[in-house]
Amino acid sequence: MFYDTLDNQRAKYPDFPIAGRAVPSGWEHRATDTWLHYGPADRTLPSQGWKIHISSCLADAEKTLDIVWDYCVGRRISFKFLRGPRVAMMQSSKYADRGSSGKLVTIYPVDEADLELVIKELDELLRGVTGPYILSDLRIGEGPLFVRYGGFAERFCLNANLDRVLAIEDPDGVLVPDRRGPSFSPPPWVTLPAFLEPHLAxxxxxxxxxxxxxxxxxxxxxxxxxxxxxxxxxTGETVVLKEARPHAGLDAVGRDAVARLRHEADMLRRLDGLDSVPAMRDYFTVGDHHFLVQEFVDGPTLSQESVRRHPLIRAAMTPEDAAEFTEWALRMLGQVERAIASLHERGVVFGDLHPFNVLVDGDRAVLIDFEVASLVEDNTRPTLANPGFCPPPDRLGMEADKYSLACMRLSLFATMSTVLIPLHRAKVVHLAELVRETFPVPRAFIDEAVETILGPERSAEPATPAASAPEAPGTTASTVAQRPDTRAMRELPLPGRASWTSLRDAARRAILASATPQRQDRLFPGDSTQFLPGGGLNLASGAAGVLYALAVTGAGRFPEYEGWLRERAFAPEHGTGLGFWDGLHGVAYAFDAIGRREDALELVSLCLREKWDRLGQSLYSGLAGIGLNLLHFGSATGDREILDGAGRIVDLVADRLGTVESVPEISGGAHPHAGLMRGSAGPALLFLRAYDATGDTALLDHAEVALRQDLRRCVHRDDGQLQVQQGWRTNPYLDEGSAGIGLVLRHYLERRENADFRQALHDIGPVATLRYYVQSNLFNGRAGMITALAMGLRPDVGRHSPEVADQVTRLAWHAMPYGGGLAFPGNQLLRLSMDLGSGTAGVVLALGAVLHDQPVTLPFISPPGTPAGTAVPPESERR
Structure with missing residues (x-):
């Protein structure tokens, strides 16, 4: 239901047995969620150097750890290893990070002589151990040992995008990024030890x-x-090569990529001649990598083509648009269903059906990726699946394909919506109603899909899934044995139907029902980022954001939970950020907003004593957010130290700003991000607020440059919308998209006229009134668009306009029951979230921005026509 760490599930996912050994006398031991660290207390390691990694399959892991423990403890060598089999499996899973995957053990030699000796001796001791290739490293011979030059101590610097990253020191003593990519690439100043040269060759x-x-x-x-x-x-034929690495890319039952690729080749041979299946051309190996060669189908995925055609993400949609899309979607779904039927006739279950595994070649639907296909006679469940189409444990064999087909009938009209179904299967009834209200889809077509997803009536006797069938996220055999009760969804107060106070109170019930004050790491469940240091405290993913949203929307104060936050904020764990949305400055802002100014000022004072000058520029985690917070507290208190700190930050951000051409024309990935939270719009907002405080018009010039940097990374869509260009998509949202940029443009235009900016704001406006958004949340979903409209993104659309009312009503697409109240899913819709950035608290804030009788705003963003300034109304005035 919620994201969690393996630390809180040790009973289900225990550590390796060796973790129970006593720590050697004179040694230090440190545990994290992923690693167990050991080292002699009296031995100081260098801050960086050559480290040794050991790779191992799960079958060899315990033997490997026994050997390494005895060797390293006996020779007083520092080392660490993965905590348990579950962590090791996750680190080698199909979508684990390619740069760090495969590592079971890390060993820290003190110098190159030690490095050579350890490698020589362990190479003998670990003879016969097999494991995946560690892509970031250099392999020693054919065994499980690998080496890489990198940091031993945890140090940080800013990279070219001004993001804070792990660092090593160059020969001039300057900290530079410690690059950890999927290829062996030591720093240019490091000379490869001579004994490693044969291995590189x-x-x-x-x-x-x-x-x-x-x-x-x-x-x-x-x-x-x-x-x-x-x-x-x-032959000149265009083909597709699929690569498989041995012992890597594990699925739910531990099969590696090679086993699945061989299996896929067998399935393609069995299905040879079907028009809906790519023809197999060849199979070969290079080294220990396997390659399957198949026909190249020149067409987009069904997902890509659906998004390209979808009328709900256009600036306007007519009934004719909806009918045209419906006709196309029904035709494509018919092709997919016939393709699946043809597989079943050949005795094959596809097993991984979703729109990304269907290619569109005209009106021909071609199925791709047969690595988890199975034989009908085996009657098994897939070992890998897309979460929006993953059948519950009781759907085996052909029934699994039928379940996925039913999900596709809904998801093609409401993109990604079926990801919600594992969280509450009765949600499908509500989704079907919304699809029928929006598109002229035959009722029987949708009703049949609903019946398939809900399943037939069953007794209360739990179903017994196949022994090899992994549980789907959020489901167990007992939860799917009975037909879901749809009563909770029917009785749920929904946006657009229920009153504001009913919605707010229902959301408060869900939030409070989720609270876990007995935990140290988090109070309210939220985004997975809350498990980073300080993530359970901050505004975006932690307790501060939830308590802030509840307080400013009139949902009340909660002294017990405020105490939980205060205790941890003043004794933060190592690595807790200082930033506004990700760190302690945001906690201070929340304390002030809920009526704890003394705590807020004490926390700000603590932050000012830290080294903040090495942070990046962003509003989310960097100097822009901290500077805005200092301006807020400085204007509220007149404190000279705070105001001086704000001034130093404004100067530093201006010095780093560069020119309009200093940023590329694409946002994200290997490039600096655009947008309010992570791009240049955040610094622009800082300059505007500093201008309000000082009257220095040079700050307006800086704000113009910053805004032009972000607009440089925007493009017009076919329908005229201006969105951020991310290469693989365009982004309209509040976080890294054009809506957030638009809010700062509006603030700029209230201070200085600019024809270019006026036109850009006009072209951004329609992004906030689209009929469908994949997510409901504040940073990257509909709640952010509602908030942007309340903050004046479109001058022609006010808080009480029909357009805002429509957006509020459409929040129902993602509404979910929890704890007797109303909840919303987090990022990617995979789990419920109660936090401000990704979940329920953010939706409450958005609803409050348009429905509450007192002002509810985003921090530092004022509604149109309000006086310049950033002060939050006292808590007593918001009751």
């Missing part, structure tokens, strides 16, 4: 130069291997 000797295929581009990467578009140089 052996690595470089393995190439694809002699093969009859020329790789043209990368289609996809996973931890299991790549998928490449290539040309057969013998």
């Amino acid at each position: 052996a690595r470089n000797a393995v190439t694809m130069a002699d093969l009859p295929y020329s790789i043209e581009s990368v289609l996809h990467f996973s931890n299991g291997g790549g998928v490449y578009k290539a040309t057969d140089t013998r």
Whole structure:
């Protein structure tokens, strides 16, 4: 139901047995969620150097750990290892990070002589141990040992995008990023030890130069291997190469990518000749990597084509648009259903049906990715599945495909909505109603899908899934044994139907029902980022954001929970951020907003004593947010130290700003981000608030440059909307999208006229009144658009306009029951969230911005026509 760490599920996912050994006398021990660290207390390690990684399959893991423990303890060498089998499996799973996957153990030699000796001796001791290749490292021979140069101590610096990242020191003593990519690439100033040179030569000797295929581009990467578009140089045919790495890319039952690729080849041979299945061309190995060659289908995925055609994400939709899309969608769904039927006739269950695994070639639907396909006669459940289409444990064999087909009938009209179903299966009834209200879909077509997803009536006797069937997230055998009770959804107060106070109180019930004051790491469940240091406290994902949203919307104060937050904020764990949305400055702001100014000022004073000058520029975690917070408290108190700190930050952000051309034309990925929270709009807002405080017009010039930097990364869609260009998509949202930029443009235009900015604001406006958003949340969903409209993103759309009322009503797409109240899902819809940035508290804030009788705003964003300033009304005035 909620994101959690394995630390809180040790009974279900225990550590390796060796973790129970007593810590050696004179040694230090430290545990994290992922690693167990050990080292002699009297031995100081260098801050960086060559480290040794050991890779191992799960079958060899305990033997490997026994050998390493005895070796390292006996020679007083520091080391760490993964806590348990579950962590090890996750680290080697299909979508684990390619740069760090495969590591079971890390060993820290004190120098190069120690490095050479440890490698020589452990290479003998670990003979016969097998494991995945660690892509970031250099492999020693054919065994499980790998080496990489990197940091031993945890140090940080800013990278080229001004993000705070792990660092190492260059020869001039400057901290630079410690790069950890999916290839061996030591820092340019580091000389490879001579004894490693033969291993580098052996690595470089393995190439694809002699093969009859020329790789043209990368289609996809996973931890299991790549998928490449290539040309057969013998025939000129365009083909697809699928790569599989041994012992990597594990699925739910531990099968690696090679086992699945071999299986896929068997399935393609069995299905040869079907028009809906790519033809297999070849199968070969290079080194220990396996490659499957298949027909290239020149077409988008069904997901991509659906998004391209979808009328709900256009600036306007007519009944004719809805009818045209419906006709196309029904035609494509018919093609997919016929394709699945043809597989079943050949005795094959597809097992991983979702719109990303269907290619559209005209009106032809082609199924791709048969690595988890199975035989009908085996009557099993898939070992990998997309969460929005993953059948519950009682759907086996062909029934699993039928379940996924039913989900596709809904998801093609409401993108990603079926991801909500594992959280509360009766939600499907509500989703079906919303789809029928929006599109002219035949009722019987949708009703049949609903019946398939709900399943037939069952007794209370729990179903017994196949032994090999993994549980779907959020489900167990007992939760799917009975037909879901739809009463909770029917009785749920929904936005657009229930009153503001009913909605707010229902959300408060859900939030309070989720509270866990007995835990140290979090009070309210939220986004997975809350498990980073300080993430359970902050505004975005932690307790501060929830308590802030409840207080400013009139939902009340909760002294017990305020005490929980205060206790941890004044004794934060190592690594807790200072930033506004991700750290202690945001906690201070929340304390002030709920009526605890003394605590707020004490926390601000604590933050001012920290080293904040090395932080990035952003509003979310960097100097822009801290500067705005200091301006807020400085204007409220007149404190000279706070105001001086704000001034120093404004100067530093201005010095780092650069020119309009200092940023590329794409946001995110390897490039600096655009947008309010992480881009140049945050610094622009800082300059505008500093101008309000000082009257210095040079600050308006800086704000103009910053805003032009973000607009440089925006593009017009076909219907005229101006959104942030991210390369793989355009982004309209509050966080990194154009809506957040638009709010700062509005603030700028209240202070200085600019024709370019006026036009840009006009073109951004429609992004906030689209009919469908994949998510409901504040940062990246509909709640953020509602808040943006309340804050004046569109001058022609006020708080009480029909457009705002429509957006409020459409929050019902994501409404979920929890704890006798109203809750909303977090990022990617995979779990419920109560936090401000991704979950229920953010929706409450958005609803309050348009429905509450007292002002409810985003921090530092004023409604149109309000006097310049950032002060939050006292708590007593918001009751």
